[in-house]
Each structure stands twice: as C-alpha cells, then as structure tokens.
Amino acid sequence: MTGKAAVTALSRTSLAAAVFLLAGCSGSPAGPGWTAQPAPSAAATSGSAAPGPTSGTAPASPDASGSVQASASTPSGEPGGVATAASWKTFSDPAKTVSFDLPADWIAQSVAPEDGVLPGGLKVEVKKPDGTFVAALRTGLPPSSPDCPESARHPYTVISSVPFELSAQGGEGTIPPHMVYRVIQGYRYFGSYGITNLVGGTDGQACVLRNVVRGPASKGDYSFGDLVNLKAFAPDEKVAPAKAFDTLGQAAQYVNESPDFANVQRMLMSLKVKN
DSSP states (O other), X not given: OOHHHHHHHHHHTXXXXXXXXXXXXXXXXXXXXXXXXXXXXXXXXXXOOOOOOOOSOOOEEEOTTSOEEEOOBOTTSOBSSOOOOSOEEEEEOTTSSEXXXXXXXXXXXXXXXXXXXXXXXXXXXXXXXXXXEEEEEEEEEXXXXXXXXXXXXXXXXXXXXEEOOXXXXXXXXXXXXXXXXXXXXXXXXXXXXXXXXXXXXXXXXXXXXXXXXXXXXXXOEEEEESOSEEEOOOTTSOOTTSEEESSHHHHHHHHHHOHHHHHHHHHHHTOEEOO
16 A cells, blocks of 8 residues: 555544544453464463454544554454464563563563663563564653654554553543554654553654553553654664554554564553552
8 A cells, every 4th residue: 555545545534433442442342352373372261362363454543642543453343463373371570560471482581671760670571582572561660751842743643552451540641551553754654562551642743652551650650562662763763673664554564464463462462460
C-alpha cells in the first residue's frame, strides 16, 4: 500500500473505528483469543490469550487523544498476526514480582538497570537465540512528563492498540493498559511496540510516544517494549531497535503479517506485575 492509499483508507474509516476504540478503552472487553499452538504452554492451556490470524491492511480511526489509529485486527475484532512459536515458557524474577511468557527458544536475562531507577527496580532483556534484541522489561522507573513545545511535535499514528488486563494506576492522562504499535512521522515513519496506559498526545501530535505504564508512587512506572520512548529520529541518529518505514501501509503490513510481531504481542500481553 502506498502512503497516499494508506492515508485515504485512514480517512474513510475514521468514524467507524472510533466507535471500536472507545469501546476498547472502556476496560471491559474480553481478552483476545490465541490461536492453538502445536505444543501449548501451561499458560496457554489455562486460558492465556494469543492473537488470531489476519490478512490485508488495517482500517483507521482517531484515538482518544485525537491521533489516527490503523487497527490491525481480524473481522471479529481480534488482534492480527499468528503466534508461531511452537512452545512457550514463563520467566519470573527471583522475588516473583514480575512474570511473562516468551517463546521457548528466546532468552530472558536480568541485567543491571539504568541509573535513576527506584529501589528494587529491574531490567530484563529478551533476545532471540542469535542475540537479536527483542524487548526490555523495566520496573521502578521514576515518573516523568517531558516538555513538548509545539514546534517539536510530530504527527503520529496508532497502527494497533489491544487492551489487556494489567495492574496500573489511573488518573488524568491515562487509559486502560494497551499493547500498542505506534508510528511517529519524521523524515520516515518510525515504529515501536510496547505497553502503555498513557495518552499519546494531543491533536494527533507528540514529541515522544511513551511505552510506559503508570505504577504506584512507591514502586515507580514500568515499561515493556523495544523502546521506552519513541521519537522522530534525525537522519544521523541510530533508529534500532525501532523500525523505519517508507509508508504507513508498510507499518500496517508488519503488524498484520510478521510472525515476530505476533510473538512479541503475546509476550507483552502476558506480563503480570505484583504491586
């Protein structure tokens, strides 16, 4: 799909999908159903969710903050992609404060957290067997509200937004927790996946898109995704682990068709945090 076609599709379906998004942010929808796995994990057999299959590109709508959303979903409303890992395992830190499922051949390793985290904060990196970085879980993040002058704002698009059950603190500027794939527009379209319960920005524009869930003040916020903050990169900046696309259609195709994304989606939505 060309960029022009993607934008046309977004405008034609904005009203219908807006109704879908408002329903999705109510906090009451049933979890998405996983496709059957050849060797289901214990979590899968106990009712854990996984994304159902889909094809084609995604319709779009404005989200609660005014941005355009291109929802990668099946006709039944389930998230796109098929989790293709044959078997899954569960990671938990020694203190049992966090846990999540991941493909059996992926590696989850606790590493030293960055400076500035609250006491007890964790950082767990997830990689493929060849060492390719997939995502990082961070806990104990101090609350932050970066300044965003109007001159530094960029348009952003929500390609996929799927609600799921997760302990989180509400309040002004929050929504129920979602697993999202969002794209911000710079000299290219830069995409990132993660979990969040924070509104992205106003009028469909933002300086950064934060893959952060607000936690209790004593415990700090937490993040699970490829980046904590997604921004519009400059040409001389390193983009990875974020992805760069030439069109919104390419971003939607990645969400709809990539087995890697489907497995990441299942992993991120399996997160449990003990507060």
